[in-house]
Amino acid sequence: MASVDKVGRRAPIVHSVRVDKVSRGAQILRFIRAAVVVVITSIMLIPVFWIVLTVFKSHPDAIAVPPKVVFKPRLVDSFVFLFTDRFLLPPPKLAQYPDECKESWTECVRNKCSKPRSGKELAWYECVALEGGQLVTGPGKYGEYVINSLIIAGCSTAAAVVLGLLSGYAYSRFDMPVKDFQLFFILSQRFLPAVVITIPIFLMYKDLHLQDTHLGMIILYTVVNLSLSVWLLRSFIDEIPREYEEAAMVDGYTRLQAIRKIVLPNALTGIAATTVFCLIFAWNEYAFALMLTSDVARTAPAFIPTMIGRGVVEWTSIAAGSLVFLIPVVIVTFALRKYLLRGVTFGAIRQ
Amino acid sequence: MADVILQNITKRFKTVTALKGVSFDIKDGEFFVLLGPTGAGKTTTLRVISGLERQDEGSVLFDGESVDHLTPADRDVAFVFEQYSLYPTMTVYENLAFPLRSPLRRMSEQVIRQRVEETAEKLRISPLLERTTAHLSGGEMQRVSLGRALVRDPQIFLMDEPLSNLDAKLREALRVELQHLQKTEGSTTLFVTHDQIEALTMGDRIGVLNKGRIVQIGTPEDIYDRPATTFVAQLVGTPRINLHEAVREDSTLHVTNSTIHLPIPAGDDLPPSFLLGVRPEDVQIHSEGGFLGQIALIEPLGVQTILHVKTGEQTLLSLVPGMTDLRVGEEVRFNVVRERLHYFQPDGTRISVERKT
Amino acid sequence: MATIELRQVEKKFGDLHAVKPMDLTVHDGEFMVLLGPSGCGKTTTLRMISGLEAVTGGQILIDGRDVTWAHPSDRDIALVFQFFALYPHLSAWQNIAFPLQAEGESRVNIEKRVSEVARMLGIKHLLHLRPKALSGGDKQRVGLARALVRRPAAFLMDEPIGALDADARETMRAEIKQFHLTQNATTVYVTHDQIEAMALGDRIVVMSMGVVQQVGTPAEVYYDPANLFVARFIGSPGMNLVTGGYADGVVHLPGSNPYPVPPAWNTALQREMGSEGDVIVGFRPEAGRVTGTGPLVAEVYATELHGAYTVLHLSLNGTVVHIRADRGIDYPIGTAVRFDLDPEIVRFFDPQTEAALRLPFDGAQDKAQEPALRRAQDTALTGGSTNG
Ligand SMILES: Nc1ncnc2c1ncn2[C@@H]1O[C@H](COP(=O)(O)OP(=O)(O)OP(=O)(O)O)[C@@H](O)[C@H]1O
Ligand SMILES: Nc1ncnc2c1ncn2[C@@H]1O[C@H](COP(=O)(O)OP(=O)(O)OP(=O)(O)O)[C@@H](O)[C@H]1O
Ligand SMILES: [Mg+2]
């Protein structure tokens, strides 16, 4: 068969009907199996579903006991609360606003309500806050922190993938002394959990003035991700026959040109998979971020839990924060899904 | 095109010595075949010539000048790999144009297009030029691989078992095409294979390689008619040569455990015990044959039939033309062609005998 | 042992008609080979017989019992994929006994069967060894023993030696045939290698694109191919097929080569073609004979030494044909060669239907075997000076 297989490329055999699989009983069994899968998947998705529900609840609905599944949706409130800093207006101050401005925020916008003292017209988000009896004092920190997250996760992922690609190529193609030990050493970067090494790193970063800086976090995440990306990309490059580059080199190209023209296009699957893995790690990382950043370089995951500790627990804006936080990873994963389906299996089903 | 000389090439890998003092030369315009079983060092030889691998000892000469210091790109050879040599992300046209677009060559797109189209014409793949390589059949792919070598005008073509992954029909067709092309273009070619039929049918000369050493170099006729060792004798020819222990008793020759006693042909000077080789086509079934045997098995192949003839304890293979109506178990008489016997020392080297033709 | 009968068996995979309705009877003790190019439906047919694939239509009978919808394990057949995958951690004996143990055979029976099959294949002295310690050939023999140790009503084999190298394949081919001769088990054997099919088969089923093209003995498919497909597929190289215009007992082949039709065929051609029309002349390489007086002239395109003989590839104005020639004469590319065709083994095909034309009296089959035999003897008589 081997020789035939290599030559005759035909569509893969997708499914096959076995005599013992066509009976009525077998069909029912198959249906039951499918149903079980659907049920389990739904159970797994309940937390996400609950977050989405909470985002659109009003604050009282969110903390109601027993929890409400049917409620009047509030579309923007939680997002406004998430992105602004506010304080609760004391009743005398609140009384200075006309009633039609406090009724509902849409009314407030339509009536062009303004602040009682300065006469400045209220923006729509200020109307939303007013409806909750609050006054907006300025933009919240969350937006800034999401941007921090984007910068840190993006840069460290890019760095990890580029470095991983180069060293993965080298490990795949060249003979070098104690290669296996080197690879093992690289992997060992991942042996210790973050909580164990944060303190030493904290001390080190303090001396180097890298604490609470973007650069510090990018370097840290890159190092942690590098072991994964070197290993992953090496195994992907291992699967690209070296004859490809050798053919190019015999044809008159240098090694670097051969890598750019031949290896890169063929390693796209691996690059995509590695990118997503690195991005997910850097994006979700919590322990380091909590210890090593305070404000300038603070990332969203380290911030969200701190929202709990500020006066009233605003569950709806925490939910909104979580939801916003999910979006970038979902977008990237979705954009790369066609590579991932093959990539995540570590090349096992690649031909 | 150039003539290529290998001088005492030795190549060691960590645990194995892949090539041990390999020397041969390929003349300008010659089709030289390197034949050997798996692991013999054939691919390694090609890689040393192309510069992809650096030899530990010895040197490679193109047109009398050493190329040992040159990179693969600068040696200007064309390499057809066993598999994988087409880039899956490119179309057939781009694959063919790729070697020409090398920064070393600086060809204009127009010249490239012309060269690619000429080559495609020669290999009859013009209709495929815009297809991606993923959707080609095995034969088409191998043609494109050959095309990637042929678009250039290199010092030498190095081909590493280019036909081995194809099915039998395609292999036959491409074998003829390749030979015709090489002869009409007069290109210097080193063709590597483990398939003895390919070697016999295509080569001007054959070098037989085993365990990193050259065992014999010669024309296909030399290799087939005068194998230097039992290894070579068994490597070429299907079905395999009959090889049996034999002893000399005065002027007759006796195959151990069989009914075969032959007067030793005049002038053949033999040691007391040796190995006797008889090609299956030289075991001829004949109603008045000198030896008695019994048919143990019949394998009709159409154009000819393999008979397994049991004589004493030994089984001889005999190749007869056409189909046969002999039955298994039947007694037959047979002869062996005395002029075409092969004698080997017990250690496997050929005992050469003077023969008047 | 058993007969296997397929009645109008067919298989569709969605739109793909993988096996078109097919009738086939495999007799008790027969070695039947399914032969065809990749994707022609051989494996699918075999899997339907084994029950691993449900038929889309038709009936399968084993020993007269309808097993179309029987579970694979109820059919008393053994399906063999490849011979050589041995379990490295088991000894040769354990490897061979494995399928019997899986069936829950008694210990005594296992002992008996294993030593029987080991004796038959000449590996009795190796049974205690692990695969690592075995030579390549012995490994394959152990693999073969494991495949054959069971005693089913029929063996179904799907390219069991396809993954071996050429040398080992030749040896194993003989071993399988030997085994079949001693056991006479009904066997259906799938291969895409026509040499293997010819060497092994009692009869051969030639398939293409899900359709049976011809069922016949090796001699029948070789000398009397039913159509162009079989003519091309069988033989190495396949039959030469050249189209020419037929008129008045002469076929005009390309390169202004008039070929006088052998008298025996003239009536058949006239019946089929009328007095003129296109016809395809088919001849095996061994039918060509280089002679100074031959009616056909062609230019040498390439030559190939095949050990004992040479194959000449000749270009008839662009159409390349292959003929056998003696060694020793040099045929430089481009020179002209005259040749003749052996009238006994020339065949004719209708270009429209692609079917072979038959001689008017139905003696074609005897004719096919006769000349071959005679040729075998001729060569034996004239071949070299022999000892005797
Ligand atoms: N990069 C390498 N590292 C270590 N050993 C190698 C390497 N390349 C080849 N070898 C060894 O050198 C020997 C010769 O290998 P080579 O590939 O030249 O054989 P070959 O004749 O081409 O065989 P095949 O017919 O299987 O392709 C083998 O024993 C092989 O294992
Ligand atoms: N389970 C399946 N689903 C869809 N198509 C199938 C399935 N099994 C086989 N086919 C198709 O049916 C056709 C016949 O396949 P089959 O495996 O019988 O070919 P084959 O003759 O055994 O070929 P090969 O020599 O390559 O093994 C092919 O076109 C194949 O792609
Ligand atoms: Mg090789």
Ligand SMILES: [Mg+2]
């Ligand atoms: Mg198959």
